[in-house]
Amino acid sequence: xxxxxxxxxxxxxxxxxxxxxxxxxxxxxxxxxxxxxxxxxxxxxxxxxxxxxxxxxxxxxxxxxxxxxxxxxxxxxxxxxxxxxxxxxxxxxxxxxxxxxxxxxxxxxxxxxxxxxxxxxxxxxxxxxxxxxxxxxxxxxxxxxxxxxxxxxxxxxxxxxxxxxxxxxxxxxxxxxxxxxxxxx
Numbered sequence: 001x002x003x004x005x006x007x008x009x010x011x012x013x014x015x016x017x018x019x020x021x022x023x024x025x026x027x028x029x030x031x032x033x034x035x036x037x038x039x040x041x042x043x044x045x046x047x048x049x050x051x052x053x054x055x056x057x058x059x060x061x062x063x064x065x066x067x068x069x070x071x072x073x074x075x076x077x078x079x080x081x082x083x084x085x086x087x088x089x090x091x092x093x094x095x096x097x098x099x100x101x102x103x104x105x106x107x108x109x110x111x112x113x114x115x116x117x118x119x120x121x122x123x124x125x126x127x128x129x130x131x132x133x134x135x136x137x138x139x140x141x142x143x144x145x146x147x148x149x150x151x152x153x154x155x156x157x158x159x160x161x162x163x164x165x166x167x168x169x170x171x172x173x174x175x176x177x178x179x180x181x182x183x184x185x
Contacts, residue, residue: 057182064090065107065153070182072096072175075103082106086113089153102161103179108154115140115147115154129164134183146180155183 057070075094080101082091090107119142129141139148143164146157157180161172 057178059182060092060105062090062092062105062107065155066151066185067107067153067155068182068184069105069179071103071179085117099160103159103176104157106156106158108156110149110152110154113154115142115145115156118156119145132180134181135185137183137185139180139183146176150185 056073058073058075059068059070061068071094075096078093078095078101080093082093082101082104084091084106086108088106088108090105092105093101094103096102129143131138131140132146133139137148137150139146141164144158144160144162148155157176159172159176159179161167161169162176163173165172
């Protein structure tokens, strides 16, 4: 009788261990799913963005500067703050997997600052590439920069690997132009 009772104890103990392992595996799987869906930084990217699934992009909305634009949903908001010669009203920088600070948006008070204050003087005229109109705003292009002024605000966009970069890469110019074309004030 005692041997049968020990045998039942081992079986029940084994079942309990298996049951605990199954619960632990399920819990770990759920935590992994949560990490996959929350892999964006917790620094308010989700508060300022919403996914527009038909284009595979996310809309960034800046309430301080009354502007929005779309950017690739794979990009993540960076914690990097650019060293600037003045205090911006707003700024944001995005990283792409494996590439930090690939795109930046900065908004300044246009009563205090001009675009020329932010780049070397010899590149202002030589780097001027042209202009483009988005809605009722004319954007100027100077190398990797696109900028415009509206409602007493200076809007500056910068993206690396575009066609005027020292190391251009395929596809980045199109992404940049799509971002600029998506700008809404």
